[in-house]
Amino acid sequence: MNWYFFGAALVVYSIIAVGLFALLGNCEHCGSLVFAFCHDEEVNEARRKAYKVCRICKNKTAVEAINDVGKGVWFKDDGGDKKI
Numbered sequence: 001m002n003w004y005f006f007g008a009a010l011v012v013y014s015i016i017a018v019g020l021f022a023l024l025g026n027c028e029h030c031g032s033l034v035f036a037f038c039h040d041e042e043v044n045e046a047r048r049k050a051y052k053v054c055r056i057c058k059n060k061t062a063v064e065a066i067n068d069v070g071k072g073v074w075f076k077d078d079g080g081d082k083k084i
């Protein structure tokens with residue numbers, strides 16, 4: 001086993017993973033890649049929803065449905081199934 005190669009592969013894989021995370025989690029409104037890492041969270045008790053709020057364009061993305069216990073199950077809202 002070449003540990004230098006292993007370490008380099010690990011670093012490259014990490015960079016790709018972070019890049020993919022940013023690309024998949026970008027703001028659907030303004031496309032900000034920072035949105036995946038840096039956003040505000042807001043809970044709407046009446047609609048039993050939690051939102052990620054973009055700090056750049058203030059667009060809200062529904063990310064969580066709140067159950068009866070008050071804890072939510074996180075899911076990825078790909079924009080195809082919005083129940084707001």
Ligand SMILES: [Zn+2]
Nearest residue numbers: 027030054057
């Ligand atoms: Zn945005």
